[in-house]
Amino acid sequence: MAEQDAATAPTSRGIVAAVRRELAAARHAARASLAATVAARTAALAQLDAVRRSAPVRRDELLSTRDTALAEARARRERETVKLGRGLLTLAEAAAPGTAGSPWASWRPGMRPEPQAGLTPGLLRIGWLVQEPAPDAPVPALVPLLDTAHLSVSGDGTAAVDALIGAMLLRALASVPPGSLRISVYDPGRLGGALAGLAPLAPAGLISYLGPGGLAPLLDDLAEQIRRINENVLGGVYLSVAELAAETGRRPEPWRVAVLLADPNGTDLSKAERAQLDRVARTGVAAGVHLISRGFGLAPDADVETIALRAGGTARTSLTGEIPVRLDAPPGAALVTGVCRALAEQATAGPPPVPFAALLPDEIWQQSSAEALRAPIGEGTDGRLVELVLGDDPPHALIGGPSGSGKTNLIYCWLAALATRYSPGELSLYLLDFKEGVSFARFAPGTRDPSWLPQVRLVGVNVNSDREFGLALLRHLAEELKRRAAAAKQHEATKLAELRAEDPAGDWPRIVAVIDEFQVLLGARDAVTSEAVDLLEDLARRGRSQGIHLVLASQDVSGIEALWGRSGLVSQFTLRIALPKARRILSDVNLAAELIPRCHAVVNADSGVPSANTIVRLPDAGDRATWLGLQEQLWAARPEGAEPPRLFDGDSRPLFPLLPPPPAPELPAAIGAVALLGETIDVTGRPATLRLNRAPGRNLAVLGTRADEACAVLLAAGHALGSQHTAGSARFSVLCLDSDATTAAKSLHAVLDARHRCDWYDADGVTGLLAELAGSTGEGHDDATASPHYVFAFALDAVAARLAAKPGPGLPSGHELLRTVLTRGPERRTHLLGWWRTVARLRDDLGGPGARFDAIGAWVALDVHGPELSALYPQPGGPAWYPRLNRALHFDRAVHQRAQIIIPYEVAP
Ligand SMILES: Nc1ncnc2c1ncn2[C@@H]1O[C@H](COP(=O)(O)OP(=O)(O)OP(=O)(O)O)[C@@H](O)[C@H]1O
Known part of the structure; x- marks a missing residue:
């Protein structure tokens, strides 16, 4: 290890050189770093300079952007506010239609409630919403009452509160049918003076005022009404009277509003009164019973809207929340009393009746009458038919x-x-x-x-x-x-x-x-x-x-x-x-x-x-x-072929009927032709008839002085007989013996002459005709082959003197000839239909007192009283008959038990 260290140990020069190298490198690096720093600084300074130079322009740009955004936001807000305002206005108008929301300026003292005043009451306008910025059309401030809420109104000035209550009541009264809102005012402090303007409603029973001591009975009464309505009217089927009204379209109960105005100097409610008030407040709305309170706290769990009056004619309401309300100036006294008077009058007159059309079904003729006939005639007190x-x-x-x-x-x-x-x-x-x-x-x-x-x-x-x-x-x-x-x-x-x-x-x-x-x-x-x-x-x-x-x-x-x-x-x-x-x-x-x-x-x-x-x-x-x-x-x-009803009008004469086609010629020959005399008083309007067959007595006497009706009877008889015989198969004679009858006689002659042989006679010709007829009707003549001969004698009694005269010894008088014709004629088909103006004259013509009337089998009496007809009638004393215009009594011995009343026909010439 020591050898190795010796071999590799650096020399000091090497160390120095290394140090120098290191230092040179460090110097070089430091110089480079310095140069970079200087360059960076220069660049930064240049940038700073550039920023400094561009800053004002940027700021202006930013400010302008900000202003534009602000302006846009403001415009948007205004647009939204206007839109919202309009929406609110539309909503308010719908929520308070007609008199519930119209400004007082459009009201008139005698105005009638609007036809749309219905069973769904609206909200009531009290003023308008104070908005910033003020909209073009201010939005009305509304409060609910009928069918929705009780009202608690507070404020410093009781007069202003009472005026507002009066105004709301007036609106409520005018926006529902007259008579359907009843008001009770408990006003112990001013004894009704607070809402005196509504007093004209009192005679119609629409308002009553209660003084001290009136609260307990009022609350008891309201509570009882609510109980009764729940039991008898809603009956567990409906939750409220409003619901009943909406579903059935009728409101059997009025709205009842009790206005409770506390006396600032009065005593507090008793415990019982408080309990009753809370009960009414909690349960009243469903029964249409509402409270408007000034100075009485209402139960917190009841449907209560509040209005708090502020100074300067403004208010806050629970419905409008934070938005302040500027109150309308109250209506003038003349307007209030005028409207109330008109409402009272209408309430007294009652609701308009159900229209006639309500009695009619949607589709005609759908009912069966098998079990019964059922038909509505009007509306009951509950509004049902x-x-x-x-x-x-x-x-x-x-x-x-x-x-x-x-x-x-x-x-x-x-x-x-x-x-x-x-x-x-x-x-x-x-x-x-x-x-x-x-x-x-x-x-x-x-x-x-x-x-x-x-x-x-x-x-x-x-x-x-x-x-x-x-x-x-x-x-x-x-x-x-x-x-x-x-x-x-x-x-x-x-x-x-x-x-x-x-x-x-x-x-x-x-x-x-x-x-x-x-x-x-x-x-x-x-x-x-x-x-x-x-x-x-x-x-x-x-x-x-x-x-x-x-x-x-x-x-x-x-x-x-x-x-x-x-x-x-x-x-x-x-x-x-x-x-x-x-x-x-x-x-x-x-x-x-x-x-x-x-x-x-x-x-x-x-x-x-x-x-x-x-x-x-x-x-x-x-x-x-x-x-x-x-x-x-x-x-x-x-239905097809339906016949019109028969109309009997006692004031007009029936027209001579349309006759059926003539029968076969042999029929009148066999059983006699039929004369029509007038219309019977009968449901079907049958004609009164006289059958002229060959039996004795088949003549007719028309009796009475009314020429027009007597002629009408003879005319009808002539028309009917003339048309029954085939043309030329019968003979007719018309004797006109009084000028009153000339028109009728001529008209009859003209009609008959057109179809048959018809001779005209005046007074001069009568005796001659009677002599001819008496001769041909005498015994020994062949009855069966004779053709019928009808003699119409108008006012025969007018020639009585002539008939009475004796033409000479042994010759028959006219009267005798007449009697022969009457007695014998019918068997030979000669029938006399004559008009005598009185029964006495007929009797004279027939032989005077004690004369027999057998030859007159049928008669028609006009202005002749019943007893006068006794000789011509089977029952003693004559028929019960009181003559009257356009009516005649007809008796035909051959068919009648009793005489019958007839109406002479109107015969067209
Ligand atoms: N329900 C009603 N609504 C409106 N008007 C009515 C009503 N009932 C009757 N009237 C009117 O009253 C008047 C008399 O009615 P109406 O003729 O029916 O009486 P009346 O008893 O038959 O009389 P009269 O016996 O004298 O003829 C008429 O003008 C009629 O139009």
Whole structure:
């Protein structure tokens, strides 16, 4: 190891050299490093210099970028703010529509609530939102109340708080249907003075003021209302009245707002009051019961919105949070009282009635009447339509109401609802109006309007002096009852529904007969009344099961009393409808009709038992244009071949009917031709006929002084006879013996002469004709081959003196010839149809006192009283007949038991 160290040990020179080398290298490195450092410094200095030179430009650039960004942000913010503001405005307008949000300047004192005032109340405007920057259109500040919240209003000035409460109430009142918001004001401090502007609502029951001591009863009442509403109205089905209203479209309960204004100097609430207040606050909103409190703390768990008034007319509300609200100036006193007065008037008048159109179904004629007829006539107090039912029970209806109470309107409503639901195959209507006027005439074709109501079979108007027409209707219905009863028996059916099921192809509509002012029919002690009562009793008793329903209407308590004496009859009329002030129609102990306002009715389907009363508000069915539109729609849908109804108008003369084609010639020869005399008072408007066969007495005497009607009877008879015989096969003679009859006689002559031999005679020719006729009708002449000869003698009594004169010894007088013609003529087919102006003159012509009338087998009496006709009538004392214009009494000994009333025809020349 030592040898090795010796061999390799460096020399000192080597060491020095090495050191020098090392040092040189270090020096070299140091120099290089220095040079690099100097270069770096120079570069840094140059860079610094460059930065120094460019700094101001950069700063300007940065500043400009920053400013641009700022400006953009600001513009964006403004745009967003405007957009947000507009959105808020739209939202606010939707949330507070109409009067809930419109500025006071647009209100008018007498204004009516808007039609859109509905069942969904809006928020209430109290001012506007203070926004920065101020928007073009300020956004209204709204607070909720009805169906949503209670309000707690606070602030330093009680007057300002009360003014705000008053303004909010006014908005709430005007934004819901009148009468649907009731207010109670507990104001012990100012005894109602705080909200005195709303006092005009008090007469309508829309506001009440309570003083000291009023709080406990008020809270108790509210609590009871809430309990009742929960139990009876919501009934566990709905969570709130608002939900019920939204789902059913009706609100059976009003909103109730209790304004509680604490007296700053008053005492605190008792424990019980506090508990009750908290209860109401917690549970009220769902029941539509709301509190507006000033100075009473409301339960923290209740739905309470707060409004805190600040100085300078601003406020903070719980809804608007941090955004301050500038309050509207309160409405002027005149505006407040004016609006309240108008609202009270409308609330008293009630809600607008259901429109007539609401009674009509969506699609016509969809109902079956097999079980019953059901039709709504109006709206009940709960807002639902109220139906009238006619069927097995109740079967018949009584309607009562004094003149002008809306009876006709009610009948129109009912008929419209029925006629749109039941087709003519399901329902037949017979409508009779005993009062003067034409209320039902619109259902029949008229000169202006050819349409008719397809279910109507008969319309009788102006029948006040034709009680017989009422009787005729009842007889017709009795016949129909018989027909139905026979069919029911055959099919072993006990009621209409069964008959219809057994005989589906049969024609079994339900029949409704409406008789307005029916008391006229029962208004006399005579045969008409007693027969009418018997028929009514039978129809009322048996009609129920055969689908025949009677609706009797009367304005007159005497009409009802006429029925009341007949308990068997009246007990069948279990459906009673009383219009305002109708007396005795419901029952003696049921006075509901005294209390209802105009356009309402009490409907009672249980013979007037008070507990069965239903109050109905009736729509206005009087608009003629609406009716016509409806009728035309139904008319257009009528079944093919449907016949128009028979219209009987007691005020107009029937037209001479269109005659059927003449029968085969041998028929009149065999059984005699038929003369028409006028129209019978009958449902079908049958003509009154006189068959002129070869039996003795087949002559006609028209009796009375009314020339026009007497001529009309002879004209009708002549027209009918002339057209029944083939041309030239009969002979006619027209005797015109008084100038009153000239026009009629000439017209008859012209018509007959065109077809047959027809001779004209005046006074001079009478005796000659009678002599000819007497000669040819004498014994020994061949009766069978004679052709008929009809002699029309107008005012025959005018020539009595001539007829009485004796032409000479042994020669018959004109009277004797006349008697021969009357007695013998019919057997030889010679018939005399004569007009005598009095019965006495006829008697004179027939031989004077004690004369026999056998040769006059038929007569038509005009202004001749019943007793005067006794000699011509089988019953002693003559027929019960009181002459009246345009009516005649017809009796034909060959066919009548009793004389019948007829209406002379209007015969066109
Ligand atoms: N519900 C109603 N709504 C609006 N107007 C009605 C209503 N009911 C009746 N009216 C109107 O009242 C007036 C009298 O009614 P309506 O003719 O029906 O009475 P009425 O009892 O039949 O009278 P009258 O026996 O004297 O004819 C009519 O002008 C009618 O239009």
